[in-house]
Amino acid sequence: MKYDLNHILNFTCCFILPNDFKKMNSIFVPKKRMLNELKLVEAIFYYSTEGIIVCKNYSEIVMANPRALQLFGYSAEEMIGLEIDTLVPYEKREEHKQLREKYSHHPHARPMGKNMELFGCRKDGTKFPIEVGLSPFEINGSKYVICFIIDVTERRQAQEKLKEYAELLKRKNEEILYLNHVLESKVKERTRELARVIYELSQSKNELSQALEKEKALNEIKSRFVSTASHEFRTPLSTILSSASLIQRYTKTEEQDKRERHIQKIKNAVTHLTEMLNDFLSLDKLEEGIIRYKPEVINLSDTIKQIIEEINPILKKGQHIIYKHLSNHQECIVDTQILKNILFNLISNASKYSDEDMPIIVESKIENNVVHISVTDKGYGIPEEEQPFLFTRFFRANNVSNIQGTGLGLNIVKKYLELMNGQISFTSKLNEGSTFVIQIPFHKNQQQEN
Numbered sequence: 001m002k003y004d005l006n007h008i009l010n011f012t013c014c015f016i017l018p019n020d021f022k023k024m025n026s027i028f029v030p031k032k033r034m035l036n037e038l039k040l041v042e043a044i045f046y047y048s049t050e051g052i053i054v055c056k057n058y059s060e061i062v063m064a065n066p067r068a069l070q071l072f073g074y075s076a077e078e079m080i081g082l083e084i085d086t087l088v089p090y091e092k093r094e095e096h097k098q099l100r101e102k103y104s105h106h107p108h109a110r111p112m113g114k115n116m117e118l119f120g121c122r123k124d125g126t127k128f129p130i131e132v133g134l135s136p137f138e139i140n141g142s143k144y145v146i147c148f149i150i151d152v153t154e155r156r157q158a159q160e161k162l163k164e165y166a167e168l169l170k171r172k173n174e175e176i177l178y179l180n181h182v183l184e185s186k187v188k189e190r191t192r193e194l195a196r197v198i199y200e201l202s203q204s205k206n207e208l209s210q211a212l213e214k215e216k217a218l219n220e221i222k223s224r225f226v227s228t229a230s231h232e233f234r235t236p237l238s239t240i241l242s243s244a245s246l247i248q249r250y251t252k253t254e255e256q257d258k259r260e261r262h263i264q265k266i267k268n269a270v271t272h273l274t275e276m277l278n279d280f281l282s283l284d285k286l287e288e289g290i291i292r293y294k295p296e297v298i299n300l301s302d303t304i305k306q307i308i309e310e311i312n313p314i315l316k317k318g319q320h321i322i323y324k325h326l327s328n329h330q331e332c333i334v335d336t337q338i339l340k341n342i343l344f345n346l347i348s349n350a351s352k353y354s355d356e357d358m359p360i361i362v363e364s365k366i367e368n369n370v371v372h373i374s375v376t377d378k379g380y381g382i383p384e385e386e387q388p389f390l391f392t393r394f395f396r397a398n399n400v401s402n403i404q405g406t407g408l409g410l411n412i413v414k415k416y417l418e419l420m421n422g423q424i425s426f427t428s429k430l431n432e433g434s435t436f437v438i439q440i441p442f443h444k445n446q447q448q449e450n
C-alpha cells in the first residue's frame with residue numbers, strides 16, 4: 001500500500017498538528033498554505049532517514065514510512081496491522097509486551113530502553129541494533145504512539161571497533177609500561193656495568209701511566225747514565241790508557257819506580273770507575289727494593305773510626321779527618337754496610353769539594369735511640385739558590401762543574417736513610433763550607449725483628 005497525499009493529509013490533520021494550530025488553520029490559514037505545509041509533512045515522513053512507525057493502542061501498527069519498511073524488510077501491506085512486538089527479536093517479545101503494558105499506563109515521550117541495547121527483528125528473523133524514541137498521543141479518544149527508529153548497526157560496529165581499539169591500546173600501553181620497566185632496569189644494569197668498566201679502565205689507566213712513568217724515569221736514568229758514564233769514564237779510561245802506554249816504554253829494570261807509579265795510577269782509575277759503577281748499581285738495587293736493611297748491634301765510634309781509616313787514602317793532600325763522639329752511649333743498632341756507604345759519600349763530598357790541607361770534622365752521638373752523625377768541611381759550599389735541588393738525581397751545583405762527579409751520591413744517601421726511617425739535613429755557605437747531618441732511629445729488639 002502506498003500512502004497518497006490524501007491519506008496522509010487526513011491522518012496528519014487528525015493528529016500531527018497541534019489542536020490549537022488545527023483550529024487556527026481551519027479558521028485563518030488559507031487552504032493553499034495548509035496544503036503546502038502538509039506536503040512538507042508528507043516529505044518528512046517519506047524521506048526521513050529514521051524509520052517512523054505509528055501504533056494504535058500501543059500495539060497495532062497503523063502507519064510506517066519507507067525507511068521503517070526497509071529496515072525491517074516488510075512491504076507496507078505486510079507491516080500495517082502487525083503487532084509491534086513482531087518487530088522485536090523472538091526471545092524478547094514477552095518482556096516487550098509487559099513493558100508496553102506498563103508504558104500504556106504512563107505514556108510519555110522518551111527514548112526506549114534506556115541503558116539497554118535494543119534490537120529490531122527483520123521479517124527474515126535476523127536482528128539488528130536500533131535506538132527507539134517514543135511519543136504518545138491521542139486522537140478522538142484513540143491512543144497512539146509514534147516510534148522513531150534508528151539503525152545503529154554502523155555506530156555499534158564503530159563502537160565495537162572503538163572498544164577493541166581501546167582494549168588493544170590498553171594492552172599495548174601495558175606492554176609498553178612493562179617494556180619500559182624492563183628497559184629501565186636494563187639501562188640501570190648497563191649503567192652500573194659501564195661505571196664498573198669505566199672504573200676498571202681508569203684503574204688500569206692509572207696503573208699504566210704509573211708503569212709508563214716508571215719506565216720513563218728508568219729510561220731517563222739509562223740515558224743519563226750513558227751520557228754521564230761516557231763523560232765521567234773518559235778521564236779514568238784515558239789515565240789507564242796513557243799509564244799503560246808509558247809502562248810499555250819503561251822496559252829497563254831501573255825504571256821499576258816509574259812502572260809502579262803508573263800501575264798505581266791505573267789502580268786508582270779502576271777504583272774510581274768501580275765506585276761510579278757501584279753508585280749506579282746501588283741506585284738500581286735501592287729502587288727495585290733489593291737492598292734490605294740488616295741492622296746489627298755495633299759500637300758506633302769504633303765503626304766510624306774504621307770507616308774513616310778506609311776513606312783516608314782518597315783524601316786530598318794535607319786533608320785530615322777530625323772525629324769526635326759526643327755522648328756516653330756507644331752501642332746502637334744499625335746496618336754497618338749502609339752506614340759505611342752513607343759516610344763514604346758524605347766524607348768523599350767533603351773532601352772533593354774543599355781544598356788540600358783542609359780539615360773534615362766528623363761528630364757522632366746517640367740520643368734517645370737515635371744515631372746522630374755530622375760531617376763538616378770548610379770547602380766551596382753550595383750556592384743558596386741551588387740548595388733545594390741537592391738530593392735530586394744527577395743534580396750538580398754550578399760552582400763545582402769542573403770537579404768530577406755524577407750527581408748520584410746524595411740521592412743514594414737519601415734513599416738509604418728512607419730505608420732506615422732516617423733523615424738527612426744540611427747547612428751550607430758559599431766559600432765557607434757545609435755541614436751534613438744524618439739521623440738514624442733504632443730500637444731494642446730491632447735486630448730480631450728484621
Ligand SMILES: Nc1ncnc2c1ncn2[C@@H]1O[C@H](COP(=O)(O)OP(=O)(O)OP(=O)(O)O)[C@@H](O)[C@H]1O
Nearest residue numbers: 349350353381396397400405406407408409410434
Ligand atoms: N760537601 C759539599 N760541599 C759543596 N758542595 C757539595 C757538597 N756535597 C755535595 N755538594 C754538591 O751537591 C752535588 C751533588 O752531590 P752528590 O754527592 O750527589 O754528587 P757528586 O758528588 O757530584 O757525584 P758523585 O755521584 O760522584 O757523588 C755536588 O755535585 C755538589 O755540587
Ligand SMILES: [Mg+2]
Nearest residue numbers: 345349409410
Ligand atoms: Mg758525591
